[in-house]
Amino acid sequence: MRDRRFLDKTSFTQAWERGREEFKTKISGHEGSVMLIATRKVITIPPTMSIKGAADTMTRYHVRRLPVVDPGTNRLLGIVGSSDIIEFLGGGEKYQIIKNKHKGNFLAAINDSVKEIMVTDVLTLSVEGSILEALEKILSTRVGGLVIIDDDERVRGIVTERDFVFMLADKITNKKAEEYMTTKVITASPGMTLGDAAKIMVRNSFRRLPVVRDEELVGILTTRDIINFIGRNEIFDKIVENRVEEVLKTKVGEIMKKEVAKITKDVDLGEVA
Structure with missing residues (x-):
């Protein structure tokens, strides 16, 4: 079944080829082409931050996902997204944290550590990866974004489905x-x-x-x-x-x-x- 959030790989590749001259052709060090579209200044949070603090950070920086990192090494530990907080509020299994651990006490629950709701199995790509590798991973997993890491698992960037949408903006795709x-x-x-x-x-x-x-x-x-x-x-x-x-x-x-x-x-x- 076609993923309706994106063009298929062939159509996307054609659109990318038509617009690639608008992108930089030189990249630093040994970075792959994915870093051409990745956000490099990534907003991260420590695992000790409260769930309320994570929501505050998302609101302040207008982001939907926050990599959770070791504050000393910047090594990736997990990720928390807006959907995790929605699930925590009552939409899914993470609501059990409020119901069972905090007995319905809302203030106690939202001041609990973000590590209680973060996802530890994070979709990642090497800093040397390509744009099409990133696209294939997002399409195959139906996850809205992935974290770019180096060999030491330190966060170097983040790529979301919106980055791919921006690549197609104002380009004729011949797709309605x-x-x-x-x-x-x-x-x-x-x-x-x-x-x-x-x-x-x-x-x-x-x-x-x-x-x-x-x-x-x-x-x-x-x-x-x-x-x-x-x-x-x-x-x-x-x-x-x-x-x-x-x-x-x-x-x-x-x-x-x-x-x-x-x-x-x-x-x-x-x-x-």
């Missing part, structure tokens, strides 16, 4: 949006609770949920909206008795984005990007 769009769309309503929306996101590996009222699109809820809800401390307005259930009862309409970018199905993917 309708060839890759999802037609069976799962939606939320403004009155749906955050807890129910989080479950849908985790169960389906979604980062976005269109919000519909009476068959009309009225907004969109993203993992970033939920992270910002925590990182900007708006979440504390919902707490009276310090119970996680108070947070999960928040309505989607309170935190969703109301302005939604729209396109028609016949638009070229390069324009979509």
